[in-house]
Amino acid sequence: MHNSWLYEEVDLDAVRTFVAAADLGQFQEVAAELTISQQAVSKRVATLERQLGVRLFTRTPRGAELTLDGQAFLPHARELLKAAERAAASVLPGRRPLRVDVIAxxxxxxxxMRDFHRAHPATELDVVKLFTVTAAVEALRSGAIDASFRAVAMxxxxxxxxICAVRVLDEPLQLLTGPAHALAxxxxxNLARLAGHRLWMPGIEPGTEWGAYYDDLAAEFGLTIEATGPNFGSDALLDTIADTPALATFIGAQTRLVWPESHGLRRIPIVDPTPVYPHFLLWHRDNPHPGLAALRAHLGPPPAVTGWTPGWVV
Structure with missing residues (x-):
């Protein structure tokens, strides 16, 4: 009989009623406290006793008094209610960190996001890195993340x-070369002057929005963008560009990379036109997290940047 508790759903209303009865000692007062009928109080307590297989109260002229089993169960019942409150609070909007995908x-x-954190230090953040826009959209739809930065719509x-989207940053691209490159x-x-130069970007992969962006850029201006070889990360890319006069790469003006002074790398602005990479913030229209509203207000509209973007950028 006692084991039946392990196989039945915990009725939190019955547990809450039991705790209130233990504190107040009168079923009538419990009914008033919980705004239910006295009959409902008795029914909930009886259901709980049946599940546990023990008597929790004895009736006396003074009201309801806990039995020894009731006294043993009371601290666990309180902890059960506290656990339920903590579980509910963990998913309340504003009570959990704002989860944002920044790609890299x-x-x-x-x-x-660092700027937002400095401006809103009280907003807890959980920053994640998802690879493709497909993965990001699915995470937004499932509630796994609250927002994502992407270039849309490829x-x-x-x-x-x-899924809502607002443009939040237009980032000019620069040319990154080693010290011995012809354009160093x-x-x-001039963007058209890059035709004939080898531009190496091993991080480009088919099916990504940045892959679509650079495909269109290369096609429109006759550029040679190579994505050959394994992608060993930014440090390996910088080492290769520094040591190979024939290679250069594109880098966002606000991309933060650090390299040894001995590399002698050059960031060179690209003009007439300047390629501009558009960053949008994506979120689910039904997401009520207050941190999301604060993030959108913080980002605001992007400063106007004149340059080239693919025709599919809206």
């Missing part, structure tokens, strides 16, 4: 109607 830690989007991947001494470089 060194991108401009990570800098946007061809063949329209956003679901419940230039103050700026």
């Amino acid at each position: 830690s060194r991108l401009a989007t990570s800098g946007l 061809p063949g991947h329209p956003l679901p109607e419940e 001494a230039a103050r700026s470089v």
Whole structure:
């Protein structure tokens, strides 16, 4: 009989009624406290006693008094109610961290979140890194994340109607070269002048929004963008660009990369036109997290940047 408790659902209303009866000692007062009938109080207590297989109260002229089993169960019942409250509080909007996808830690989007954290230190943050826009959208739809930074809407991947997007940053691209590259001494470089130069970007992968962006950029301006070889990360990319005069790469103006002074790398502005990478904030329209509203207000509209973006950027 006692083991039946292990196989039945815990009735939190019955447990809450039991605790109130233990504290107040009168079923009538419990009924008033919980705004239910006295009959409902008795029924809940009886149900709980049946599940546990013990008597929890004895009736006396003074009211209801705990039995020894009732006294033993009381502290556990209180802890059960506290656990239920903690569980509910953990998912209340504003009571859990705001979970935001920034794609990668060194991108401009990570800098946007650092700025937000400095401006709103009381808002708890949980920063994650998802690879594709498909994974990000699914995470938004399931509630696994609250927001994501992406370039939208790439061809063949329209956003679901419940996913909202607002443009928050237009990031100019720069040319990154080693000290021996033919363009290393230039103050700026015309985009069309890059035709014929080898641009190496091993992080580009088909099916990503940045892959679609650079495909369109290369096609429109006759550029040669190579994605050959394994992607060993930014440090390996910087080492190779520094040591290989024939190679250069694109880098966002707000992308934070650090390299040894001996590398002698150059960041060169690109002009006429400047390629601009658009960053949008995505979120689910039904997400009520107050931190999300604060983030959107903080980001605001992006400063106007004149330059080239693919035709699918809306």
